[in-house]
Amino acid sequence: MTSTATTVPAAPGAPAATAASAATGASVAPSARPAPVPLADLVDAGLEVPVLGGRTVRHVNLDLAASAPALTAVAAHVGAVLPYYASVHRGTGYASQASTALLEDARVAVAGRVGARLDDLVVFTRNTTDALNLLASAVPGETVVLDIEHHANLLPWQRRGRRVVVAGPTFGATLDALAAELARRPAALLSVTGASNLTGEVLPLAELADLAHAHGARLAVDAAQLLPHRPVDLAASGIDYLAFSGHKAYAPFGAGALVGRADWLDAAPPHLAGGGAVESVTVDAAEWKTGPERHEAGTPNLIGAVALARALAELERIGEDARRAHEDALAARLHDGLAAQPGVRVLRGFDDLEDRLGIATLELERGSVGLVAAALAAEHGISVRAGRFCAHPFFDRLATRANGLRVSLGAGSSADDVDRFLDALAGLIADGPAFAYDRTPAGWCPRTDDRPRPSFA
Template sequence: MTVTEQFATRDTARRAPAAQATDAAARPRSGGPGPLAVLADAGLEVPVLGGGFVRHVNLDVAASAPAFDVVAQQVTRVLPYYASVHRGSGYPSQLSTSLVEDARLAVARHVGARDDDLVVFTRNTTDALNLLAGAVPGDTVVLDLEHHANLLPWRSRRLVEGRATIAATLEALDAELARTPAALLSVTGASNVTGEVLPIDRLAEIAHARGARIAVDAAQLLPHRRVDVTASGIDYLAFSGHKAYAPFGAGALVGRADWLDAAPAYLAGGGAVAAVRADGVDWKHGVERHEAGTPNVIGAVAIARALAELERLGDDARRDHEHALTQRLHAGLAGQQGVRVLSGFSEPVDSNGGPSDRLGIATIELERGSVGLLAAALGAEHGVSVRAGRFCAHPFFERTATRSNGLRASLGAGSSADDVDRFLDALARLVADGPAHAYDHSPEGWCPRVDDRPRPDFALA
């Protein structure tokens, strides 16, 4: 049978025992929330070791979320009209220009930007924060719980270690800002390791009271919670489309114009200049100063459509959906043997002993065994995608964990109670009995010794 034929065949009677067992485990124990939104990967089936296919369970949403189905449809509609922007005389070029500028307005509206704020399109959050780092006229204070995207770019960085509680952490930040003035406090909106949400409004008050501005890495927070720049007092906000159901290579930096206008152009090239002479360059101001070259038209369109879909779903509905699944996930992990759930703060807590305000993220470490092997077996034998490692947050992980690596499960708008139960059942089985197949460890991680899973025809050389 060819690869194409194998992917076309979904006869459950021909599935291997491991896949049949996974299907049995997939049946919900007591019902629960289904997906809130339709994603482009809805109904995706993936091959498992030994033969057969199972419905894919994506619990790696915190790394990259699949596209909303409406986003994928919008991209398909726009592609025939794709053209270079801003100076083309043809209809496709003028339409592409309009789409980019409309997307800029959509981003500003969604995050509650001020009228004079800039919305600069970037590649992702990392790119946005590196852009901002070149504009900060002084020190930047950061917490040790930051993702590397908000830890490494700052040229003059002062690191504050998080404390046992959020309240004590805020006091430590305030003390650091009072000790020596800083230009900027840059913090994450939510930990990508634990899902714990920080009080952005309070952090903005602390920064401003000490004469600093505040930047928020909203890569994790924005896809799950509405963020309002003006209402919260945020000076700069960075986020990625690929975590917000628009995985087409774009992100944004939203914020005050003065620092950005005074900073060197982020990229030297066409579009960022008003005039070029043999003896010098006149750089533009505003968003054009930092958007040299041809922009990611499709990425900007995708972000705008994804934000519109998040608004259509509604803030309360998204929060309630995720809260129910997060409770289910943490309650299930609390009953598992041989695992420990990581937490950055000891309070406030809910009935499961975890923080009361958190996104649908849980990172565990094992009492014994390799989380890398566990993650590989979850994917290869059960069709459950998770992530193992330290999640680009090494200082925070080293402070909160007792083992070298953890395993992270993360939820989103397309997640369901069935997904959570599939993961919990497979996790319990693997922790108790180990993988059903042999794996080898390589520099790239754990891989099946014999991988008989076919690849789709579009992935073959």
């Protein structure tokens, strides 16, 4: 394969003042609003990373929609729990009994943090994808989904009878299209994202719950993106099932959860066949448990469950108002800066949804977003993501280019993070990277990479 070195040229038609500031590396002026500081302490705060040329800089993590580092409170809690880690549910030792209590306390805590009803189940899973695959095995009928979904909420339903509704340009039109589809033929479940991982737009979940219930269906919500940013209350909103991941909610210890109504889950085949999920076993048959244990065979991820519960508690402690004000200010700063940058288009799915998370997916008029993402990391210490973000149908409908560049903010983000990104992006669009890059099967890579690996790598 022949490798190619390239640069990103300046976009044509730029206003003279903006083009000049980009060419000199000057900041594209962000909003004049107050400059937010990090709202929460994360374990990566102050992390220094190497960049090309032998320097180190403070890492700017703007890829939080993919995975978020642990809250320091979560990491400290995990450290305190680890000495007590042992078998759960059947051990008689002190550590085993402590571990059993930690797991079941985490289950109760997670239920409370998401407003579960008293008879809802909390099943600990690996992540949102795992949770939705479990739910797919339990649905007694067809599932209706939108084309805006992450693959985790598209692919599990393919084998179980799935109908896809193409979202309209407004949420109002989309609601009408869903209503028409549910009226055309009954469905057991409507499954939607709580917030798009592509555009950050937040869907009105109570309205969707009312719509589903009016047509005899239940509502499932993929809350992987929503829950780290907004509180969710199943009972108050009418959501029947909620799926989410710890690794997006500042608890990257390998656990997620499915929370929701017990009847379908108790009737479903066990998610995994193995010890812990059975009442009794013979060589020819098994009597399976009901409740969360039915789907949690094998040794559970105790540390992941404990970390997830603690992360949700920390987010609640920070408070909804503080989290919302912090993120809104940062998102406004980001979007103001992107609007002033020539050759940049930010993707939107709905004309009438104003509530959106601190997520922006943009495409460039010219050049490769993959190269820009590589140069942001290698030359500026800024982590973003390039691609179609496991939402291919939605991206392909909205975008005019093959790939986009996604910037995502969180509780540990600051105004300086946003400004560094905007400055670096302006310079890369105006002048291109300062170093040569090759396009390889692994993506764009510096032709000569002098960045040392961490000692543990």
